[in-house]
Amino acid sequence: ITSAMPWLHHSDDAYTVSAEACPVDAKPANLDFTLKDMNEKEVSLASYKGKVILLDFWATWCGPCKVEIPGFVEMQNTYGPKGFQVIGISIDDKADQLKPFAAEYKMNYPVLQGLGRDDVTDALGPILGLPTTLVIGRDGRICAAHAGMTSKETFENQIKELL
Numbered sequence: 676i677t678s679a680m681p682w683l684h685h686s687d688d689a690y691t692v693s694a695e696a697c698p699v700d701a702k703p704a705n706l707d708f709t710l711k712d713m714n715e716k717e718v719s720l721a722s723y724k725g726k727v728i729l730l731d732f733w734a735t736w737c738g739p740c741k742v743e744i745p746g747f748v749e750m751q752n753t754y755g756p757k758g759f760q761v762i763g764i765s766i767d768d769k770a771d772q773l774k775p776f777a778a779e780y781k782m783n784y785p786v787l788q789g790l791g792r793d794d795v796t797d798a799l800g801p802i803l804g805l806p807t808t809l810v811i812g813r814d815g816r817i818c819a820a821h822a823g824m825t826s827k828e829t830f831e832n833q834i835k836e837l838l
Contacts, residue, residue, distance in 0.1 A: 696836035697818035704730075704811045705798040710764065710787040713773035718785055726760045727837045728811040729830060732789065732796065734767040735776045737805045739824035744780045746827030750834065751784045757838050758813070764789040766796065766805070812837045 706720040720730075731747065733740035747761045761784035765773055770788060777786045789795055796802045799809060803822055810819040810833045819833050 696833070697812045697814075697816055701812070701816035701818050703815050704728075704809065704817045706811075706815065708792075708795050708798070710789060710792060710795065711770070713770045713777060713786050713788065715770060718787055720762070723760050723762065724815055725813055726758050727754075727813055727834055728809075729759070729761045729834065730799065730809040730811060731761065731763045732766055732799075732802050732805060732807045733763055734765055734805055735772055736767065740806045741780070742824055743806055743808075743827075744782065746830070748781055748783050750827070750831060754834055754838060759834055759838060760784065762787065764792075764795065766790060766792075766802070810834065810837070 706724060708721075709717050709719045712718050729747065729750070731740075731743070733743075744763075747763070750759065751761045763782065763784060763786045765786065766789040768776070768788070769790060773786055773788065776782075799817075800807070806821075806824065808821045808825060808830070809817050810821075810830065812818045818837060821829070
């Protein structure tokens with residue numbers, strides 16, 4: 676059970692997490708949902724299967740969410756061509772609130788409306804606070820879940836292992 680406790684792995688060379696890129700017992704992500712983006716266009720989460728996905732549950736009023744977003748924009752630019760996709764699901768905002776926010780933060784990834792979509796948060800959660808961010812492997816399993824603000828470096832390390 677050392678996959679849940681990577682600190683138990685010791686070696687003389689630099690620490691690597693490749694064996695722990697995705698825990699053996701990682702549960703499948705239920706991506707069988709369609710949500711509207713901020714332009715009211717329907718977006719199917721399942722259409723992103725086969726990519727490494729960073730799925731971020733957030734809100735425009737959330738301070739830590741605002742801190743993370745520029746890093747997500749950078750990662751989308753850097754890793755998008757390699758099969759990576761950031762998806763933001765705002766759980767408290769309507770399209771008219773999301774559009775100016777997304778423009779201000781130069782969000783270059785799908786920004787979806789999750790307001791009132793307890794079916795999505797229940798299926799992918801628990802979402803106990805914001806931000807809550809999932810890292811989903813190409814095989815559709817949830818390889819990591821982060822509650823609260825997480826460093827760009829942490830996300831990048833996980834993403835690079837999965838790409």
